[in-house]
Amino acid sequence: MSENESKRSRRSSGAITLHDVARLAGVSPITASRAINKPEQVSPELLKRVEEAVARTGYVPNRMAGGLASSRSKLIAAVVPSTVISVFNETIEALNNTLFDAGYQLMLGQSAYSADREELLLDSVIGRRPDGIFLTGVMQPGKGRTRLMASGIPVVETWDLTPTPIDMLIGFSHTDIGLAVAKYLLGKGRKQFAIIRAEDERADRRTLAFKAAVTEAGLPDPYVVNVGDQRSIRSGRDAMAKILKHAPRSDAVFCSSDLLALGALTEARSQKIDVPKQIAVMGFGDVPFVADMLPSLTTVRINGGKIGQLAAQYLMDRAEGREVSEPIVNVGFSIIERDTA
Amino acid sequence: MSENESKRSRRSSGAITLHDVARLAGVSPITASRAINKPEQVSPELLKRVEEAVARTGYVPNRMAGGLASSRSKLIAAVVPSTVISVFNETIEALNNTLFDAGYQLMLGQSAYSADREELLLDSVIGRRPDGIFLTGVMQPGKGRTRLMASGIPVVETWDLTPTPIDMLIGFSHTDIGLAVAKYLLGKGRKQFAIIRAEDERADRRTLAFKAAVTEAGLPDPYVVNVGDQRSIRSGRDAMAKILKHAPRSDAVFCSSDLLALGALTEARSQKIDVPKQIAVMGFGDVPFVADMLPSLTTVRINGGKIGQLAAQYLMDRAEGREVSEPIVNVGFSIIERDTA
DNA sequence: ATGAAAGCGCTAACAT
DNA sequence: ATGTTAGCGCTTTCAT
Numbered sequence: 124m125s126e127n128e129s130k131r132s133r134r135s136s137g138a139i140t141l142h143d144v145a146r147l148a149g150v151s152p153i154t155a156s157r158a159i160n161k162p163e164q165v166s167p168e169l170l171k172r173v174e175e176a177v178a179r180t181g182y183v184p185n186r187m188a189g190g191l192a193s194s195r196s197k198l199i200a201a202v203v204p205s206t207v208i209s210v211f212n213e214t215i216e217a218l219n220n221t222l223f224d225a226g227y228q229l230m231l232g233q234s235a236y237s238a239d240r241e242e243l244l245l246d247s248v249i250g251r252r253p254d255g256i257f258l259t260g261v262m263q264p265g266k267g268r269t270r271l272m273a274s275g276i277p278v279v280e281t282w283d284l285t286p287t288p289i290d291m292l293i294g295f296s297h298t299d300i301g302l303a304v305a306k307y308l309l310g311k312g313r314k315q316f317a318i319i320r321a322e323d324e325r326a327d328r329r330t331l332a333f334k335a336a337v338t339e340a341g342l343p344d345p346y347v348v349n350v351g352d353q354r355s356i357r358s359g360r361d362a363m364a365k366i367l368k369h370a371p372r373s374d375a376v377f378c379s380s381d382l383l384a385l386g387a388l389t390e391a392r393s394q395k396i397d398v399p400k401q402i403a404v405m406g407f408g409d410v411p412f413v414a415d416m417l418p419s420l421t422t423v424r425i426n427g428g429k430i431g432q433l434a435a436q437y438l439m440d441r442a443e444g445r446e447v448s449e450p451i452v453n454v455g456f457s458i459i460e461r462d463t464a
Numbered sequence: 465m466s467e468n469e470s471k472r473s474r475r476s477s478g479a480i481t482l483h484d485v486a487r488l489a490g491v492s493p494i495t496a497s498r499a500i501n502k503p504e505q506v507s508p509e510l511l512k513r514v515e516e517a518v519a520r521t522g523y524v525p526n527r528m529a530g531g532l533a534s535s536r537s538k539l540i541a542a543v544v545p546s547t548v549i550s551v552f553n554e555t556i557e558a559l560n561n562t563l564f565d566a567g568y569q570l571m572l573g574q575s576a577y578s579a580d581r582e583e584l585l586l587d588s589v590i591g592r593r594p595d596g597i598f599l600t601g602v603m604q605p606g607k608g609r610t611r612l613m614a615s616g617i618p619v620v621e622t623w624d625l626t627p628t629p630i631d632m633l634i635g636f637s638h639t640d641i642g643l644a645v646a647k648y649l650l651g652k653g654r655k656q657f658a659i660i661r662a663e664d665e666r667a668d669r670r671t672l673a674f675k676a677a678v679t680e681a682g683l684p685d686p687y688v689v690n691v692g693d694q695r696s697i698r699s700g701r702d703a704m705a706k707i708l709k710h711a712p713r714s715d716a717v718f719c720s721s722d723l724l725a726l727g728a729l730t731e732a733r734s735q736k737i738d739v740p741k742q743i744a745v746m747g748f749g750d751v752p753f754v755a756d757m758l759p760s761l762t763t764v765r766i767n768g769g770k771i772g773q774l775a776a777q778y779l780m781d782r783a784e785g786r787e788v789s790e791p792i793v794n795v796g797f798s799i800i801e802r803d804t805a
Numbered sequence: 806a807t808g809a810a811a812g813c814g815c816t817a818a819c820a821t
Numbered sequence: 822a823t824g825t826t827a828g829c830g831c832t833t834t835c836a837t
Contacts, residue, residue: 134817136535136593138616140830151808156832166806181614186591187537188830191528191813194477198571206560207553207752216547219574228588231572233560247569250527273522275479356756382753389758411548412723415697417730475833481814492824497816507822529814532829808837813830820825 139182147176159184190252199438200230200248201257209354210380210408210427211259214281217431218257225439227254234259241267249274255438260325261285261292277441279434282425283325284453291437291450293430297325300423300456301332304377304405307458309340313375313403316345319362319383321353326379329407333377345377346370353379359386360393367394374402375464381406381413384420388463403464418462425456480523488517500525531593540779541571541589542598550695551721551749551768552600555622558772559598566780568595575600582608590615596779601666602626602633618782620775623766624666625794632778632791634771638666641764641797642673645718645746648799650681654716654744657686660703660724662694667720670748674718686718687711694720700727701734708735715743716805722747722754722763729759729804744805759803766797 145155150169158165158173165173176182190196199222203211219229232248235241245267248256255277262268262280271278271289278290283297308316316337320330334345348365350358359378363386366373378384384406391398398404398418406413409424433452440447486496491510499506499514506514517523531537540563544552560570573589576582586608589597594617602621603609612619612630619631624638649657657678661671675686689706691699700719704727707714719725725747732739739745739759747754750765774793781788 134828136829138830142830152830153809153832154807157807160832164806169806181611183587183590183615185532185593185830187528187532187593188813189832191526191532191815192830192832194813196528206547206557212548212553215572216574219547219572223574223585223588226588228592229572231556231560231570233557233564244564246524247564247567249524251569252526252528270522274524354752356753360756385753386756389756393758411695412697412726415701415727415730417734475812477813479814482816483814493814494816494825495823498823501816505822510822526814529829530816532831533814533816535829806837809835811832811834813832815829817828818826821823 138185139180141182141184144173144176144180144182147180148172194252195442196252196254197227198230198251198253199227199255199257199435200232200251200253201259202232202234202244202248203259204234205354206231206233207354210410210425211282213411213427214259214431214434217428218435219431221432221435222439225435227435227439238265242270245270249276252276254442255279257281257434257438258289261294262289277438279437281430281434288451291434291441291447293433293437293452293454295425295454295456297328298332300407301329301334302336303456303458304329304423305333305336305340308375308377308403308405308464309336309342311375311403311464314342315370315373315375316342317366317370317373317376318345318347319350319359319366319376319378319387320347321350321358321379321383323353323379326353326407329379330377346373350383354382356382356386356389359383359388360390361386363387363390364394367391367396376402376404378404378406381408381410381420381422384422384463385413385416388416388418388420399463405464409459414459414461421461421464422459423456424459426454429454479526480521482523482525485514485517485521485523488521489513535593536783537593537595538568539571539592539594540568540596540598540776541573541592541594542600543573543575543585543589544600545575546695547572547574548695551751551766552623554752554768555600555772555775558769559776560772562773562776563780566776568776568780579606583611586611590617593617595783596620598622598775598779599630602635603630618779620778622771622775629792632775632782632788634774634778634793634795636766636795636797638669639673641748642670642675643677644797644799645670645764646674646677646681649716649718649744649746649805650677650683652716652744652805655683656711656714656716657683658707658711658714658717659686659688660691660700660707660717660719660728661688662691662699662720662724664694664720667694667748670720671718687714691724695723697723697727697730700724700729701731702727704728704731705735708732708737717743717745719745719747722749722751722761725761725763725804726754726757729757729761740804746805750800755800755802762802762805763800764797765800767795770795 145152283294348362406422413420486493596618689703747763754761
């Protein structure tokens with residue numbers, strides 16, 4: 124081993140680099156780069172030599188270096204409220220799969236509740252210079268939104284609608300859902316409504332629309348129970364107990380999540396209340412397992428997978444300079460009629 | 465605006481860089497860098513000037529450049545089988561939160577089922593030069609494992625035990641769980657066992673140990689039903705129907721996941737089979753909501769949050785050159801006695 | 806089809 | 822405490 128073959132600068136990480144591969148293949152680094160990234164631009168013979176060198180050395184290109192040089196990170200960042208049995212899981216999975224198949228990677232950030240943390244999160248996201256950012260929900264005007272727009276990074280907001288997205292939007296109307304659910308329940312002859320609702324701005328809009336429709340139908344105001352956690356069966360049970368106690372003549376409950384609805388169902392069963400005869404229950408989200416429970420849950424289905432897949436596509440299109448012909452998409456929703464309503 | 469103030473090279477991305485901040489603050493770039501990253505090494509007055517320049521420009525450091533220069537990406541990669549209501553969600557959330565609080569970010573990769581995709585995934589992970597890699601499960605010997613070891617990146621394997629981890633390990637024994645569940649059920653006087661099991665190597669080991677314990681107790685072999693998906697209520701229902709039909713004298717069912725157990729419970733209820741009187745049901749995972757269902761599920765609890773939190777800590781310790789005193793940790797498990805067994 | 810030069814934006818190493 | 826220099830490993834640009 125000659126000295127200048129083995130010597131590496133003190134700063135080097137010591138890993139195999141493109142230069143090593145190139146030397147082994149007897150070509151210049153740039154040719155090796157082309158052989159790896161744009162094989163069609165290189166003669167078959169050279170291609171083979173480079174491929175062999177890659178295989179022999181176990182070379183894995185350093186994407187930080189590549190990203191820095193090309194200003195293309197091949198990274199997409201997603202900001203989600205939570206990853207624990209949430210209605211967003213399907214979306215994340217679809218997003219991740221679609222990205223991976225196209226050679227992109229996913230960075231996951233959990234959106235914070237405090238404004239301070241929110242800004243920290245955004246900066247840490249922007250700092251990676253992702254080629255695109257996926258947001259759950261639409262971002263309210265403020266520092267964060269401004270910062271995001273200033274960054275110039277393609278952004279897709281999801282799971283909601285607004286006439287003024289930061290950039291692209293793939294969502295649906297929570298107001299329409301509230302209206303549709305009310306109409307559905309009204310159509311079933313229900314007359315005394317109750318609502319179980321977690322602190323959540325989007326759930327609020329569903330609830331408000333629901334209420335408005337009920338009022339318009341000339342029926343009494345729904346009895347509303349607020350709970351803390353969207354994803355707690357326990358909260359749903361407790362809320363249902365409250366309803367049964369304080370508004371015993373209720374004949375329909377609209378819950379702001381499937382898990383809350385499952386809790387309501389559980390409580391009803393424990394009190395031997397017949398669902399749906401005595402009281403109808405509806406959820407929101409259609410998480411994978413509520414279809415096969417007994418009774419199966421009537422709920423609002425959102426095609427979360429489609430949102431994720433489409434968002435990935437949009438973000439990559441933008442990143443690669445393609446036009447996105449329809450930057451605002453309403454994917455809608457559907458009411459899935461099952462046993463409980 | 466003088467010419468050389470506004471001119472940027474053709475390659476520049478046009479974004480604000482450290483140089484811009486430094487010039488505005490009237491210091492050299494390296495001083496600006498220090499003010500931002502090691503504020504204690506800089507005089508208060510300079511610090512203030514730099515902070516102002518950062519605020520005024522909206523500068524967000526480019527972590528790709530920083531990572532390249534320092535060989536420290538502040539990125540941790542996690543490889544998980546799935547993100548949809550899986551038992552790993554709690555772990556991912558804890559991992560992500562712990563990392564974020566320390567200024568790290570999470571890259572999420574979904575492990576592939578084919579060996580080809582697996583290798584692609586590993587390369588795409590290694591290509592980012594993360595400071596650490598989180599793996600769900602232990603990696604079987606093979607190309608991927610070798611590649612991972614060769615990369616020199618700290619790795620933590622989880623959710624399982626092996627005497628020969630790649631690097632660090634935070635898990636528990638699936639064999640012990642099978643044994644413990646059998647013992648528990650035996651202790652309750654159960655004598656005719658059935659198993660509902662998804663294709664999953666770790667579930668297999670729980671099952672095998674369970675079987676062995678039953679055999680050792682001199683009882684007949686459990687009736688085993690194989691299903692495709694660990695996370696399907698439907699599969700659990702179908703499997704339970706099979707058990708009720710072909711092994712009607714079964715008095716206890718051990719399911720390889722809580723969701724399967726929920727399905728089994730549902731089917732039992734629909735056939736008016738009394739749980740646990742006639743047949744006991746146990747799950748695995750203790751996903752958040754099975755505690756509050758009716759009947760509440762007796763299951764095996766894994767402290768997924770602790771695994772995630774500890775894994776994050778270990779990975780960061782390693783990345784920052786600290787010693788990890790106990791690189792192999794058995795976090796154990798507990799059987800949570802509830803209604804169904 | 807291949808290569809040389811330059812530089813992406815930052816920080817380690819070595820001054821002062 | 823602050824600055825200078827020289828890269829990190831790659832790709833763009835411009836030649837040939």
